[in-house]
Amino acid sequence: MTAAPPQTTYLDGLNPAQREAVLYGDGALLVLAGAGSGKTRVLTTRLAHLILQHGVHPGEILAVTFTNKAANEMRARISRLLGREPAGMWCGTFHAIGARMVRIHAALVGRTQNFTIYDEDDTLGAIKRVMERLKLPIKDRAPQAIAAAISDAKNQLLPPDEYAALAQDQFSKDAAAVYRELEPAMRQANAVSFDDLLTLPVELLSKHPHVLAHFRDKFRYVLVDEYQDTNRAQYQLAVLLTGNGGNLAVVGDDDQSIYGWRGADIRNILDFERDFPRAHVVRLEENYRSTPEILAVANAAITANTERRGKTLRATRRGGDKVAVVAALDERDEADFVIGEVQARRYASKGRPLRDFAILYRTNSQSRAHEEALRRAAMPYRLVGAVRFYDRREIRDLMAYLKLIANPADDEAFRRAVATPKRGIGDTTIEALGSSSFVSRRPMLEVAGDAAALTAFRPAARQALLNFAQTIAQLRALARDASVDAILRELIDRIGFIESLRAEGPEGLERIDNVRELVAGAAETVVDDGGEVGLTPLDHFLQRASLVAGVDALDPNADAITLMTLHNAKGLEFPVVFVTGLEEGLFPLARARESLEGLEEERRLFYVGITRAEDTLFVTHARARRRNGEYMASMPSSFLREIPSALLTNRLTHRLRASGRVSEDTPAFGRGAFLDADSTASGWERAAARRPFTPVTPTPAIEDESQDELLFVTGARVRHARFGTGTIAEVTGTGRDAKVTIDFDDEEVGRKRLVVAHAGLMKGDE
Numbered sequence: 001m002t003a004a005p006p007q008t009t010y011l012d013g014l015n016p017a018q019r020e021a022v023l024y025g026d027g028a029l030l031v032l033a034g035a036g037s038g039k040t041r042v043l044t045t046r047l048a049h050l051i052l053q054h055g056v057h058p059g060e061i062l063a064v065t066f067t068n069k070a071a072n073e074m075r076a077r078i079s080r081l082l083g084r085e086p087a088g089m090w091c092g093t094f095h096a097i098g099a100r101m102v103r104i105h106a107a108l109v110g111r112t113q114n115f116t117i118y119d120e121d122d123t124l125g126a127i128k129r130v131m132e133r134l135k136l137p138i139k140d141r142a143p144q145a146i147a148a149a150i151s152d153a154k155n156q157l158l159p160p161d162e163y164a165a166l167a168q169d170q171f172s173k174d175a176a177a178v179y180r181e182l183e184p185a186m187r188q189a190n191a192v193s194f195d196d197l198l199t200l201p202v203e204l205l206s207k208h209p210h211v212l213a214h215f216r217d218k219f220r221y222v223l224v225d226e227y228q229d230t231n232r233a234q235y236q237l238a239v240l241l242t243g244n245g246g247n248l249a250v251v252g253d254d255d256q257s258i259y260g261w262r263g264a265d266i267r268n269i270l271d272f273e274r275d276f277p278r279a280h281v282v283r284l285e286e287n288y289r290s291t292p293e294i295l296a297v298a299n300a301a302i303t304a305n306t307e308r309r310g311k312t313l314r315a316t317r318r319g320g321d322k323v324a325v326v327a328a329l330d331e332r333d334e335a336d337f338v339i340g341e342v343q344a345r346r347y348a349s350k351g352r353p354l355r356d357f358a359i360l361y362r363t364n365s366q367s368r369a370h371e372e373a374l375r376r377a378a379m380p381y382r383l384v385g386a387v388r389f390y391d392r393r394e395i396r397d398l399m400a401y402l403k404l405i406a407n408p409a410d411d412e413a414f415r416r417a418v419a420t421p422k423r424g425i426g427d428t429t430i431e432a433l434g435s436s437s438f439v440s441r442r443p444m445l446e447v448a449g450d451a452a453a454l455t456a457f458r459p460a461a462r463q464a465l466l467n468f469a470q471t472i473a474q475l476r477a478l479a480r481d482a483s484v485d486a487i488l489r490e491l492i493d494r495i496g497f498i499e500s501l502r503a504e505g506p507e508g509l510e511r512i513d514n515v516r517e518l519v520a521g522a523a524e525t526v527v528d529d530g531g532e533v534g535l536t537p538l539d540h541f542l543q544r545a546s547l548v549a550g551v552d553a554l555d556p557n558a559d560a561i562t563l564m565t566l567h568n569a570k571g572l573e574f575p576v577v578f579v580t581g582l583e584e585g586l587f588p589l590a591r592a593r594e595s596l597e598g599l600e601e602e603r604r605l606f607y608v609g610i611t612r613a614e615d616t617l618f619v620t621h622a623r624a625r626r627r628n629g630e631y632m633a634s635m636p637s638s639f640l641r642e643i644p645s646a647l648l649t650n651r652l653t654h655r656l657r658a659s660g661r662v663s664e665d666t667p668a669f670g671r672g673a674f675l676d677a678d679s680t681a682s683g684w685e686r687a688a689a690r691r692p693f694t695p696v697t698p699t700p701a702i703e704d705e706s707q708d709e710l711l712f713v714t715g716a717r718v719r720h721a722r723f724g725t726g727t728i729a730e731v732t733g734t735g736r737d738a739k740v741t742i743d744f745d746d747e748e749v750g751r752k753r754l755v756v757a758h759a760g761l762m763k764g765d766e
Contacts, residue, residue, distance in 0.1 A: 036289025059088030227252035291320035
């Protein structure tokens with residue numbers, strides 16, 4: 001590559017480090033991009049520079065991101081720089097790119113091009129079916145745990161035989177047995193899981209030299225964003241596509257590596273030069289997002305970590321207010337303080353719209369108090385990470401039909417579709433059909449449409465199955481040429497779906513609105529195959545729906561306060577941010593202290609929260625918090641102690657000040673305010689002992705579950721004091737309105753629909 005000519009005006013405004021990253025030539029490149037350092041501009045400008053100045057065809061570029069939103073933004077920015085669409089460029093998430101590669105060479109992995117992408121519920125259903133065939137008791141071996149073990153194995157590229165050889169305990173051996181049987185079952189269903197979208201491309205490139213040669217020849221330049229969050233499978237895919245001497249440019253920030261619990265390996269970015277000895281490294285440290293005061297706290301917060309490459313964010317903005325650390329009486333007082341601050345800024349002389357505010361927390365369960373406060377104040381909000389649109393029952397029902405129309409071998413879609421609306425086909429009939437399908441190695445839909453195979457079934461069930469199979473066949477014929485919204489309208493009309501929902505009463509009317517939204521969204525679907533092979537409009541629609549994430553649907557123009565976990569907030573920014581719940585045992589989580597790696601990842605998560613703020617940042621904690629039904633005293637997070645007190649301003653809520661529970665033992669926050677950590681902790685405990693709360697321990701035993709998982713999810717095992725144990729079949733609503741439909745193990749109890757806030761449910765069987 002030659003140096004860029006001086007007339008490249010799109011380089012104007014880049015700082016020296018950004019320009020260096022854009023202009024770097026062939027070979028491996030690592031861009032350490034600090035939060036708010038303009039990495040998206042660097043990425044898009046570098047790609048445009050390759051196309052405009054070095055004659056690289058867009059089709060020779062592969063750009064991999066971690067969200068669909070980031071991919072769409074990247075493509076749009078490149079289009080503006082080029083003045084035209086970068087036709088032929090592959091730009092998308094790892095999973096979307098993987099799906100595209102597998103469709104091209106589907107036969108080599110035992111699929112056809114119209115394979116189905118199973119979501120977590122579909123995959124869990126397939127695992128349950130395998131467990132039943134292996135006679136593994138579902139009550140003793142939670143399918144979710146088996147699914148998690150298999151997912152971890154796949155992301156570490158451990159094949160079934162190797163995983164089985166490493167299995168030592170009985171659980172691992174059972175998981176290995178399921179893992180071994182799952183792949184043949186997925187092949188028969190012509191389906192892949194999310195994890196398969198990463199592992200199957202690696203298998204293609206590793207086992208088939210001509211496929212590897214094809215993609216290496218096609219992609220002269222590979223760029224990977226958010227490299228610090230790659231797992232082993234994603235890392236291996238990038239290395240295979242480029243080789244150790246290829247043109248691989250990766251962009252990431254080791255200080256924002258927060259997905260270790262999902263299998264992400266921070267060593268991928270820390271050891272990049274080991275894998276690519278001639279790699280060039282560029283550091284982007286100038287921050288264009290936050291005030292100097294916010295960045296000073298961010299830099300101080302992350303310095304305690306040892307597993308990092310080291311960099312210091314430098315502000316390019318003028319000064320603002322100090323970061324405020326606010327002590328509240330309890331979680332309700334904390335939420336009321338947040339709402340009060342929002343209202344004060346909303347109605348000030350230079351008022352802010354509600355979209356400027358974000359409330360961040362460590363665990364999903366913390367949203368409840370904030371939602372209640374917002375509803376009392378009649379303030380609109382949007383909750384990221386709640387039940388996705390495509391996870392609603394009525395939407396999943398229709399999507400099952402569409403999946404079956406697109407892929408007749410999808411048995412999980414068949415099982416759901418044939419049961420909705422009810423057509424006189426019971427569980428016994430379905431299980432008998434499933435057994436016949438398994439023995440004959442034919443899809444359930446094919447058996448259902450074969451009158452000769454149904455002679456043992458009662459006449460009514462036999463006719464219902466034949467009618468169902470005929471309906472799907474007719475809709476498949478329609479799908480060859482029709483738009484997706486036309487298919488949906490015909491489907492809804494044929495099965496009487498609206499009538500069945502209307503019969504459910506007021507709740508059914510809300511579901512009907514969701515169905516209309518689905519049809520409207522399908523009508524707006526624009527097919528841009530970008531060279532993808534063999535895909536109908538329906539195939540495109542299903543793939544996009546399968547890979548969409550909650551953050552992708554976030555409307556930046558909606559005037560509402562945003563509530564989300566810190567993990568969901570990554571990549572976003574807001575003028576005013578509240579990072580709530582900074583208490584030991586909650587943030588950091590108690591289990592994080594079991595290892596240095598866990599604690600450092602929690603600290604990186606705190607750093608991510610701090611750097612979401614542009615103008616104003618509040619960090620809050622409560623003296624007591626209700627957790628898992630108990631009212632427990634809390635101790636301020638150790639993360640606050642690591643920040644110099646001179647960088648912070650300390651505040652107390654009015655309720656806490658008026659409570660009389662402020663004493664000489666109440667510490668200020670920040671390093672320097674704590675003369676001795678142990679004496680401070682004991683002083684706090686003495687103060688807590690005088691209050692009518694449960695005494696605190698340094699690491700409370702009770703803690704909330706993973707920040708990215710809702711407390712109660714479809715498929716989870718739960719226990720009710722009156723009805724006993726059961727399995728969640730559906731989750732609807734959010735916050736205090738959240739409801740769960742549970743299939744209880746006791747047949748006399750059956751299926752119950754309960755309001756989560758009043759049900760007193762406990763997770764697990766014990």
